[in-house]
Amino acid sequence: MSTEGSSESGKTGSAGESAVDVVVQQIRNLIATSKLKVGDHLPTERDLCAQFNASRNTVREAMRILKAYGLVDVRPKIGATITDNRMTRAFELFSFNTMEISRKTFSDVQDFRSLVEVGSADLFFDRLRQEDLDDLSEINAKLAEIHDLNEASEIDYAFHMRLVSILDNHAVLDVYAVMKPVILRIMQKGKTRRIFKTETFSEHQGVVDALAARDRLAFQYRLRSHLMIGFRFFSEEMEESA
Amino acid sequence: MSTEGSSESGKTGSAGESAVDVVVQQIRNLIATSKLKVGDHLPTERDLCAQFNASRNTVREAMRILKAYGLVDVRPKIGATITDNRMTRAFELFSFNTMEISRKTFSDVQDFRSLVEVGSADLFFDRLRQEDLDDLSEINAKLAEIHDLNEASEIDYAFHMRLVSILDNHAVLDVYAVMKPVILRIMQKGKTRRIFKTETFSEHQGVVDALAARDRLAFQYRLRSHLMIGFRFFSEEMEESA
């Protein structure tokens, strides 16, 4: 209901839908109306062709989309079965290490994080407890023992996740959970193990110190600097897509 | 988590991988080795067929996957261009179904919206253009002609969506898109058609006026009040424990 097939146009139900998109929607409706649950079988491709009056290639392309979305699992000679790997797929989207995070994505996400983390300073100080400070320091300390970038970014992410958890806002936590893959890649951008162990570590510690000292301005300044520091890796890059 | 374990494509060798998976990998490599950036064009389907020695259907199915992953945007006659909508796709996958609107949920979501909308006041005034004000007024005017609550909340949502669109931040827009079902339900909570036509309308207009007058304090005060006003409907309501 909320998502359409592949077109990202804002219009819903306009006439510009391709046949593949139509079939995608029809299959989703079929799943919904037939109350198919995880593990149930979908009709064969050829049956779907007849049912939706579409060619087999069209049905196959629709299946590819549903498969990419993690909604069906199709195996040769077995057929298509309903699954729910959406979360897994969401994380796999960013396993495409071949492509760099675009500057726009980087900028948008970091601005958003800055908005949430820096903008909630007052709330942080209202709710802050000693336990929070201890946890943050403990997490940050793990940066000293990292072995690779993945491990480092996981710790970096855990630090910020623990920080926003102070807000006790489930909506924010959910959003951060979904954005995790993007955030991880952003954190790794241009960094080395050494940078994580030295610069990132001390930036985090500065934030924790400011929290402990109840120094609102220092907290905001240091956190914002920490979030925006990655911009230097985009210094000369220029891209302008209409 | 990165490369190892997707369902069907474990081996990077020759056996076991379908031709479509191979082409997907080849296109990924092409993007990487050619250093293609967002906005650049991919070769035509037929070129890719020749280049990878695959049939056109295979290339098309591979393209569907990349499109579903938000890595390419293919338009008829134009061809495929590199994009980076992976985060949008991730949010689409997430698409948590409308949960029960508890007082806690209401509080969390409205706090979050307040954080984003009220907290971005400076950015709003930086980027604001006359066109934005006109659109906001135009959208708000539609509240006068509503027929039911669904229609009213859609317009209310569209108003706030248009507001945050001024920020030109894709991450924020994606988050709002995902939260739409929850936001709609929150907007309807305790309201009547009359309230939408009178109170909500004038609250919106007050926000627009404050924007037009470049009155930052009035903007923040009115917007925050508007977002928090629904709390009165939870005043006496009891809700079961978490």
Add this chain to the structure above:
DNA sequence: TAGGTGTTTCTTGGTCCAACAAATAAAGAT
């Protein structure tokens, strides 16, 4: 006869080919 075994046939997804339609960018004509 009952039960297990090996063979055959059928089904199904995976791939390829050859068309045609629609849309649009580019070249050509006026």
Add this chain to the structure above:
DNA sequence: ATCTTTATTTGTTGGACCAAGAAACACCTA
């Protein structure tokens, strides 16, 4: 400069074949 034609490219269709698993079947043995 504007309109028209052409050519290119994606979208879609239908058909064909293959390989591998499933299912049905025949067969043999105890």
